[in-house]
Amino acid sequence: MNIILYAVPFFFLLIGLELLLEKIRQTNYYRVNDAINSLSAGVLSRMLDIVKTLVPLTIYVFIYENFALFTLSDSPLVWVSIFVLYDFCYYWNHRLGHEVSLLWAAHVVHHSSEEYNLTTALRQSSSSFFSWIFYLPLAILGVDPILLISVGSLNLVYQFWVHTRHVPKLGWFEWVFVSPSNHRVHHAQNKVYIDRNYGGVFILWDRLFGTFQEELDTDPVIFGIRSSLKSWNPLYANVQVYSQLWQDSWHTKGIWNKIRVWLGRTGWRPDDVAQAFPIVKTDLNQFEKFDITLPTLNKAYCLVQHGVTTYIALLLLLNIHLLAGYQQLGLVIWVMFASYSVGCMLERKDFAPRLEWLKHLSLICGVMLFGLPLWIMSSVIILVLFSVVLLVWLQSSKHNADNSLPSQVQGL
Ligand SMILES: [Zn+2]
Ligand SMILES: [Zn+2]
Incomplete structure (x- = not known):
């Protein structure tokens, strides 16, 4: 069972709760462009995992079947021990993910947001190719591959809730577990916070290996990376x-x-x-978040389009057993194209509306040619027609929207 996929409704429930808190407390922790970018990165990451996990899993299974030192019993104590050991491996995977350039090139995606909210948790890398190596010792210990996947998914699901600015320090909890406060430190670009707090579930590893840093009142966290991404792509x-x-x-x-x-x-x-x-x-003394001003209608259009892309990705992930290899590949490529196209809309590139037309056309042609089940075809066609109406509306009101803006680009 794919635990992460089934956790998605809870993720969105908590994001809804955080948005409600944003309204009640009048905070400013969310921006549409940043949130779409985080969610798109998450969708791409889940999609590309289909392709990426095949080789590592095969190697893990091979080592487990041929070199496992122990036959582990099926008991709660063993599961808990494996959960703790997994987090130990995660600590080193995460730490080297920051300290070695090649590994940082992949992990940087998770840190590229200059906001910090629950959508940041979903901003995961699609280009991490070496993380699995850190978990091979578990194969030698005799950890069953299915158990490894379950424990890894639980570890990742735990990390979701700590990506919030609404929860303060939590007393004794801060000593043992990764918390919103000590993970905020991890996402900071302030000098005092760089390369700190790598734990996934347990912050104990950081305390043990000298990489712990508490969140300080004297140094409010500035989120993001020192070489700013400056893109919504x-x-x-x-x-x-x-x-x-x-x-x-x-x-x-x-x-x-x-x-x-x-x-x-x-x-x-x-x-x-x-x-x-x-x-x-x-x-950092003159830090300004990257932003490109967007009219409300454009924001609404991009949100709807992100919803359509996510729907197609979920269709693929939940019905993967019904689809042939070429259909899976076609949908993965389309989701990548669609994410890029929405990014171009968010950046207000001149050619972005033309890309959107191409995107809608390619989706209609794709579902027709692939011969997908009728309910999938009809739902996609309805979404595309709705999107086309929105795009026509957007383009017809473009002149007014553009004139109402003083400057469309900041921070470039
Ligand atoms: Zn990190
Ligand atoms: Zn994080």
Whole structure:
């Protein structure tokens, strides 16, 4: 059973509760563009997991079947021990995910939001290719692959609720468990908070290995990363650091430097490329969140389109056994395209409406050609027709909306 997929309704229930609190407490923790970007990254991550987990799982099963040292009994004590051990592996996976450039290139997606709310929890990477290596010791210990997946999913589900600014410090809880307060520290870009609090469920690992930092009243958290993403494109969020590492390793002299660019400490750059291609880091004293002003109608359109994309992704994930390989691949590509297209709408690119037309057309053609079940076809056609009406409305009111805005781009 895919625990994460079945937890999705609860995720949205809690997001609804957080939005209600936002209204009641008059906080400003949510922005439509940021939330859509986080949710899109989450949808892409779940989709691409279908492809990505095949090889790691095969290797894990092979090691488990051939090299497991113990036959573990089926008891609650064993399950709890595995849950704790899994979190220990997670700590090192997460820590090296921050400290090694190649691993940071994947994990950075989760940190690229400059907001901190429950949608940030769902902003997961689609481009992490090496995390599974950290869990191979569990195969050698004899942890059944099904149990590993269940424990891993529970660990990830736990981490959802800590992504909120509405919960203060929680007394003794802060000593043992990852909490909203100590995870806020983890998402900070303030110097005092960098590379701290890596635990997934237990913060004890950080206390044990010297990476714990408490949230301080004197240093209010500034969320995000020092080299700001400055984009609402979830595909770009997944390749931003890879692309920078590739350019550095291409331009630097010497094979050792080329290797160290990828496998060295995050942030390290060879002197020659650092001088030739300097990277400007955000000045935290004058920090401004990346934003592009969008009229209300455009925001509503993007929200609806994100809903349509999520619906298609869920159709695929829940009916995967009904679909042939080429149908799965076609839908994965369409969801990637749709996420990119909504990102372009959020960034108000000139060509974005044309991409949207292409997106709607390709979805209609896709569901017709794939010969999907009638209820899927009819629901998709209704959604596309509704989207087309909204797009026509948006384009016909574009002139008025554009004129009502003083400046559409900030922070670029
Ligand atoms: Zn992290
Ligand atoms: Zn997080």
